[in-house]
């Protein structure tokens with residue numbers, strides 16, 4: 001394959017008006033840390049290549065599972081070998097080892113060990129954490145059942161305390177109570193944190209967590225009373241053995257209930273937690289983490305699509321003027337440039353929700369639960385909103401690559417199937433957005449009662465009849481104010497509708513359901529406002545040319561967000577038709593303004609080729625060579641004439657000839 005860089009890509013890089021390495025340093029916290037990221041990733045890529053790892057897209061499901069295990073073991077061992085302690089460095093390594101490739105061991109640390117550490121007492125941690133950290137116990141987080149995932153109070157698996165033996169009896173009483181979906185559960189885990197309904201002294205005490213061993217630690221055979229296995233093929237996530245688990249009166253010692261927040265004493269007496277929802281802490285941390293996961297996915301997808309669009313030449317703009325780069329079509333820019341903006345906006349939001357999560361966790365550690373509701377509302381809303389826009393964005397990128405986007409060689413199908421479950425797992429997005437809306441409605445009531453709100457919720461103090469002062473300059477404060485006004489108006493309006501229905505005697509549940517479409521809209525508007533504000537704040541920290549480019553990108557994010565939900569902004573006359581028409585024109589201007597920097601903006605993400613794993617998104621732009629090479633490696637090309645030709649195709653062809661001969665004979669008669 002040629003080693004030269006495609007001349008169109010080269011030219012794109014030369015015409016950029018800013019230095020992309022400055023943006024790279026922002027993303028990876030400086031030049032030194034970027035250097036270190038590159039060192040870690042290149043080392044892993046080279047070593048894995050020497051170990052003979054195969055391209056994910058060419059493997060069967062069983063092979064993907066095996067390779068994922070092999071790679072995950074390499075990931076942990078390399079972490080230890082390099083002495084990595086910085087979570088970002090671990091992430092860089094993970095990205096290079098398992099780029100968008102589900103691993104059966106992912107949940108061991110992120111859900112099993114983390115949830116255990118969050119919910120176990122100090123004594124329990126002393127006993128079990130070392131076993132978990134040295135992978136003697138390999139585990140996952142087992143909550144969802146066949147019949148219930150969203151509505152946790154509906155879980156049917158029971159943990160009944162038996163004071164005579166000081167044990168819990170874990171039992172799945174019905175088919176719908178069989179645990180279903182947990183990652184790594186089917187074949188890999190020997191232990192798990194199980195969520196079950198606690199019963200003691202005949203009293204139902206709600207969902208609690210239990211450490212349950214399911215397989216023998218040496219033979220790996222399931223223990224007595226345990227039926228466990230893989231749930232079968234899925235839309236994607238093939239390298240992960242998402243599993244089922246049926247517990248049939250399995251007994252575990254009393255000390256296996258995770259007792260940090262609530263306890264069962266030996267005689268069966270229940271000690272309540274300070275707040276029931278502390279039990280949900282593991283989910284909150286993953287939701288915050290998922291914002292980072294999906295932002296990475298869209299960043300990868302848009303890197304592939306933009307680079308490919310710079311290399312791909314097809315059709316003319318001027319008749320006879322020669323074929324142009326497809327990136328020069330306004331429609332291509334209209335599809336892709338907002339995705340670059342989404343990539344940066346969600347990356348920035350992922351950092352701030354992660355920081356906020358760390359801050360509130362530290363407060364919770366000290367017993368201060370004041371910010372827990374806000375953390376829940378924000379992490380749920382951002383997980384859902386960023387999940388949606390990143391999933392949609394990845395598909396836009398795939399479609400923008402035409403036919404080749406449909407090939408696994410593009411890397412885009414792999415990214416898509418790895419992004420879309422983020423809208424379902426860790427809380428179905430609509431269900432989570434309704435949780436955010438619940439918090440908004442509570443805050444609206446506080447406004448009505450003249451109570452103080454957290455600073456970030458002050459947008460709920462809406463000024464009815466306010467008109468936007470937006471003009472063609474697209475000043476930051478006016479754009480932000482548009483989002484504040486829209487989020488506040490929608491939340492206040494739906495809050496009033498709820499109040500009105502309730503005062504007419506409609507019960508609260510019915511009133512909620514009848515307004516839930518608008519409640520979702522309120523949650524989305526709030527989450528979008530958060531992204532717009534957060535992105536704006538970051539952009540203001542840049543200087544020089546970089547600031548100019550990032551401000552244009554931010555404006556594109558803000559303007560396309562308004563145009564995509566124009567009804568929301570115009571319904572109460574806040575934005576006029578003239579302003580809407582102005583925004584439509586300014587969006588097109590912004591596309592032209594960003595055009596020279598499109599490739600530099602995606603290059604700044606600094607993804608190595610092996611991470612993108614894409615014939616279309618290669619740094620050197622040699623896409624046709626890579627596509628051809630990929631096709632030559634198709635398993636169907638291993639033999640010139642396949643057995644299936646002799647077995648099915650040829651007999652079928654011959655049967656058709658015979659039929660035609662017979663038909664010709666009868667027509668002659």
Ligand SMILES: CCCCCCCCCCCCCCCCCCCCCC(=O)SCCNC(=O)CCNC(=O)[C@H](O)C(C)(C)COP(=O)(O)OP(=O)(O)OC[C@H]1O[C@@H](n2cnc3c(N)ncnc32)[C@H](O)[C@@H]1OP(=O)(O)O
Pocket residue numbers: 106110111114141143144149150151152153183277278280281283284285286288289290293353354357358372373376424425426427428431432435438
């Ligand atoms: C970066 C950060 C730090 C890093 C840390 C390190 C992490 C590493 C990160 C790395 C990333 C790697 C990613 C790998 C990929 C992932 C792989 C896939 C994993 C997939 C795993 C799964 O898929 S695992 C199953 C998830 N399954 C759900 O997600 C069920 C949804 N369903 C519910 O979650 C409840 O069912 C639902 C609806 C709330 C109602 O719950 P419910 O009925 O009890 O509650 P109600 O609605 O009645 O509400 C009653 C009051 O509870 C309040 N509240 C509710 N939740 C709360 C909460 N969490 N915190 C506080 N407060 C809460 C609420 O706000 C109300 O408050 P109030 O009364 O004051 O208004």
Ligand SMILES: Cc1cc2nc3c(=O)[nH]c(=O)nc-3n(C[C@H](O)[C@H](O)[C@H](O)COP(=O)(O)OP(=O)(O)OC[C@H]3O[C@@H](n4cnc5c(N)ncnc54)[C@H](O)[C@@H]3O)c2cc1C
Pocket residue numbers: 107140141142143144147148149150151180181182183237242421424425426427428429430431434
């Ligand atoms: C890839 C993958 C990995 C997973 N990993 C794990 C894991 O490791 N551990 C684990 O325990 N689970 C896991 N899950 C399960 C996952 O957490 C649940 O599937 C998820 O929480 C959604 O729940 P559900 O399947 O019950 O959806 P449902 O609630 O049945 O959703 C169906 C529809 O009903 C709607 N709906 C439900 N309730 C409401 C409501 N109150 N208001 C409005 N609409 C509603 C939803 O919006 C959705 O449109 C995983 C799932 C996937 C796909």
